[in-house]
Amino acid sequence: MTTFNSVFVLDTTKKPLTPCAPARARALLRDGKAAVWRTVPFTIILKAAMPDAVVKLLSCKIDPGSKTTGIALVDDDNRVLFAAELEHRGKAIKAALDSRRSLRRGRRGRKTRYRAARFNNRVRAENWLPPSLQHRVETTMTWVNRFRRWADIAEIAVERVKFDMQQMNNPNIAGVEYQQGTLAGYSAREYLLEKWGRKCAYCGAEHVPLQIEHIKPRAKGGTNNISNLTLACEPCNTRKGTKDITVFLKNKPDVLKRVLAQLKKPLTDAAAVNATRNKLFTDLLKTGLPVETGTGAQTKFNRTRLDYPKAHWIDAACVGESGATVTLDPDMKPLLIKATGHGTRQTVRPDKYGFPRGGAGRVKRVHDFQTGDLVRLNQPKGKYAGEHVGRLAGIRATGMFDIKTELGKITASFKNYTLIQRGDGYAYAH
Incomplete structure (x- = not known):
């Protein structure tokens, strides 16, 4: 159920x-x-006061991610009451900035229009983050503050340390007790699972037990550095043994090329999370609530010990020491929140050559409706006659609006629409 x-x-x-x-x-x-x-x-x-209403204090638990952040609200009995997964739009922001930058540089370099280059002497604010990373922090804080308005949250728990790069590259740099403790190996294994897509690097097998494998065998001078490790299923690991990877994959040149390229490529998701974790922690402290922190290894240890499946909201519930005894239903349907933005402020659109041509519509609201509003459509007749609920995908000055439904996109007059909830820059699903 x-x-x-x-x-x-x-x-x-x-x-x-x-x-x-x-x-x-x-x-x-x-x-x-x-x-x-x-x-x-x-x-x-x-509608009326309830003097006997009981107010339980809740904990807001957060598992930050580069693409998706898990959020769980846990009561004082350590039961998950509410779960959500927040999908960020950092890649869309970066793509828009890259496109704008390329158009500006193209115009500047053409003889038909000269534009002097700016001097690179502008001072960035302290703890500045790129817009794509700052977005992750701000959207997470937006939902923390929203949940504080709708629930009595007394404390916050956040996964602050995702991956310790230096400690994985050199396990003896510090914290020997940590490396030899209960969580030994969890940070490195989780890093490898994320980097290699949770599948065997040699045959691509998924949903099977994976073993940590040395690209350059230990018998031939290979080290335990993270740059020499990958994941392999037991059959592949056994067949490779102490062979050099070029010998083992001599009949699979495409696989060899992919493995060697992936080996040199850093885990960008880990870099994004590491870059934002301190900023998010600082902003959470500004709420005035006590903030508990935990590591990614501790989160995974709690989840695997409790035998819960992998999911962003489940990882959030397992954050910190309190996550060791959390109770949840793995079949729970979390609220999926996707950041979509509030439209664009760009008033002039460029043509395919990068020159400004025409202009964008400056009126975002037509007949008191706006793109992104959650509405109900009562279509009196036609192919889609009946009642439909969805979000406005496009509005026109003519009064004909598009709505996204399970049946597809439907176009109807604004007179047939009823507003349910204003668009707030997010799309929702279960």
Whole structure:
């Protein structure tokens, strides 16, 4: 049986109460004791005060990631009440900045238009991060602050150290006790799993036990440095033995080329997480709440010991020392949150040569609707006659709007639309 997230509850003064089960929320709505405050995440507000209402303090647990961040709300009994996975748009931001930069440089270099280069003497703010990385921090903080408005959060737990590059390259640099403790090997193994895509580097086998394999065998002078390690299934590891990789893969030149290229390539996701972890930790401290930190190795140790599957929201629930005894339903359906942005501020579009031509529409709202709004369409007739719920994918000054539904894109007049929830820069799904 699938478990769904709890429903956020606000009292008559908009102060958060303990989230309740969906069945309890339906009963309150049916009896007229509450009203819908927000559709996604589903939140209700009471119409009358409930003096006997119990308020439980919750913990907001975060597993930061370069592409997706896991978030879990845990009560004082260490049970997960709400889970979400936040998908960032860092790559889209970087692509937009790269495109703009290339167009500007192209215009500057042409004889048809001269534009002097800027001097590189602008001072960056302290702890400056590239926009694609700053976005990860800001979106995570946005949802932490939102959850604080909808639930009584007393503390925060965050995975601060994802990968310790120096310690993996040189295990004896410091913390010998840590390397020989209960978590020994977890940081290196998790790094290799992320880098090699959780599959055998030689045959591509997935969902099988993987072993740490030395590219250059130890018998021939190979080291334990992370730059000499990969993952292999047991049959491949046994067949390779102490052979040199060029000998082992002499009949598979494409695989050999791929493995050697991947070996030299750093894990960019690890670099992104490492670059933002301190900034996120500093911003979380500014909330005034106590912040517990944990390592990626500790998170994985807790999850594997409790025999929970791999998922971003489950990793978030297992962060820190409190994650060692967390209780959750692996079949729980987390809320999937995708950062989509609020449109573009670019008022002039370039042509294929990079020159400004025409202009973008400056009016974002038409008939009080905007792209990204969650709406209900009551189509009176035609192929798509009936009621449809979705997000506006495009609006026009003519009043004909597009809506994304399970049946595809539907175009209808604005008169047939009813607003459910304003677009807030995020798309939601389960």
